[in-house]
Amino acid sequence: MAEEEKQFEEFEQIDFLKDRHVRFFHRTLQVLPERYASLETTRLSILFFALSGLDVLDALDVVDSNIMIEWIYSLQVLPTEDKSNLSCCGFRGSSHIGVPYSTKGPGVVHPYDSGHIAMTYTGLCSLLILGDDLSRVNKQGCLAGVRALQLEDGSFYAVPEGSENDIRFIYCAACICYMLDDWSGMDIQKAIEYIRGSLSYDNAFGQGAGRESHGGWTFCAIASLCLMGRLEEALSQRELDRIRRWCIMRQQSGFHGRPNKPVDTCYSFWVGATLELLDVFRYTNFEKNRNFILSTQDRLVGGFAKWPDSHPDPLHAYLGLCGLSLIGEPSLRKVHPALNITQRAFQHLQQLQQTWRESTNSCGGQH
């Protein structure tokens, strides 16, 4: 009797409910109840979590790609006829501003219409995941919009009207430039200075200088430097070893984001991916990490929550899957640890970039 119980417990522990998660994301794509109102301005990032989540689950076939692609393009803030709004270009998080639906230019004149850097980033990722070729992305607009958001100290605002500025938006900017294969969108040197300035006494990164080091901001710092190709230029070997130590100490069962805080599913990705980028993820304890992530799985509605016995949400559902993918969960696609899309979507991006480069080699240039 005891043996059966033990086996059942083990079975429960390792039971990854793939179908439930597919349904969870599928529902997210449709309609959310009013209590999700606070997500209105970030709906495009919620779409990203659902799409990328389905991609990791290898279940994108349940999605109508064309519908999604059209909706995403309707969120693009395009240059107006006279191009006076270039610094506002990029992607909106949703239709909340009230600009009429349109997937074509020129842009509409509106006193308060502008993109949001995190929505430009997740919008581009979402298009890539859906197999789009980005040909309708106004690259000049996006890059001008990103450039306009960078401050003297190297950090970025989220929106041209002003907002808080910190390392999260450096990460968004780096992803955008990386995907568009064009670093004119940012002053890399200044961004590196801000990142270095955010390195805390305990060898990880806060949201800015002097601030408490944190798993999420450490991911933003390291992933940005990797995307820029400047990791070893910006940080010495000794600094990197110290950062590795801080990150690997975050594992308690799953991972937490700061010393003496509770573990939370999303850090299995933020810290896990950072460790992967620093080439030491393999020295973590996969089994304990997996057991924790699965303990936050909602067995009824699918998805993952930050803690066991809590409500699941799209962010934790997505990052929980990414955390499992990092440790090699068999039914999941591999994730690019810096860009945070599947390797499959990343390969699509690489092919696109190859095409772009080839088409700019004109006038008899030999490949």
Add this chain to the structure above:
Amino acid sequence: MLDRKEWADLEPVPQDDGPNPVVKIAYSEKFSDVYDYFRALLKKDERSERAFALTAEAIELNAANYTVWHYRRVLLQALSKDLREEMRYITNIIEEQPKNYQVWHHRRMVVEWLGDPSEELEFIAQILSQDAKNYHAWQHRQWVIQEYKLWDKELAFVESLLEDDVRNNSAWNQRHFVISHTTGFSEPAVVERETQYCLNQIRKAPHNESVWNYLKGMLQDRGLSSQPGLLEKVLELKETHCSPYLLAFLFDCYEDALENGVPKDSLDQGCQETLEKALEICKLLAQEKDTIRKEYWQFLGRSLQDRYGGEVSPGDATPTAPASEPQQIS
């Protein structure tokens, strides 16, 4: 529902997600009503009292809508609204929603316009009393202190929080923030005082990563092994107040000694002894005291052996190759 007469001149603007909306939120009529009129005002860029009043309703329904907050700030200035009243307003909202980015940003803007930070430290202390690790609160606190040079009483504040909870990592960070911007850490007297403070906190609560991170952070660039008497004290504490963090600190001391303090000749007794001690620590951590990080401690041991070991015996793995099989989870 909005008073139709008051708004009769305006054509409400619904959200337009096109023929196939995605991730759509199902709003009640009341919610849509408020926001449809908000969008109408936004389009006109109307600067009026009714617009200002509507932003409050919109905020109540969704305090994360940054466009509403921005428009409210435009109106605050255009209508020369009473900023003290705005401070009261934002105080209430933050108390209800202390983990929202927009509300803290708004407060910062109002404080800047007023040029008056006099309420801030007390307000933030209030918020921290409900959640002593609220990242937004700490960030705002650092901004106020740095901007308005309010360093005076902050170390005392930090100490009171550490009295409440010596494991509050945010408070330890704040301690470092205050000292680095006031006396700095170059003076030996400061380093001595802080080292003592740390050792005392370790005695009270040994299993505390924060205090060890602080101690190491303060000393690591001047050489852990060069602090007179510290190694001895830590070795004492190892007997009675051990923890994975203490052992890691010891390892780092030995590594520092190998790197800086001791001749690199691998035949040197001192070097060999130090290396052995360091490897013993790795083994203790991997096998007993910090087994969750077994692979990591073994990797560090191999790396150290590789760098400072004399003869490399056959079968030694290089630091970059894992000694054990890749982990399987199924």
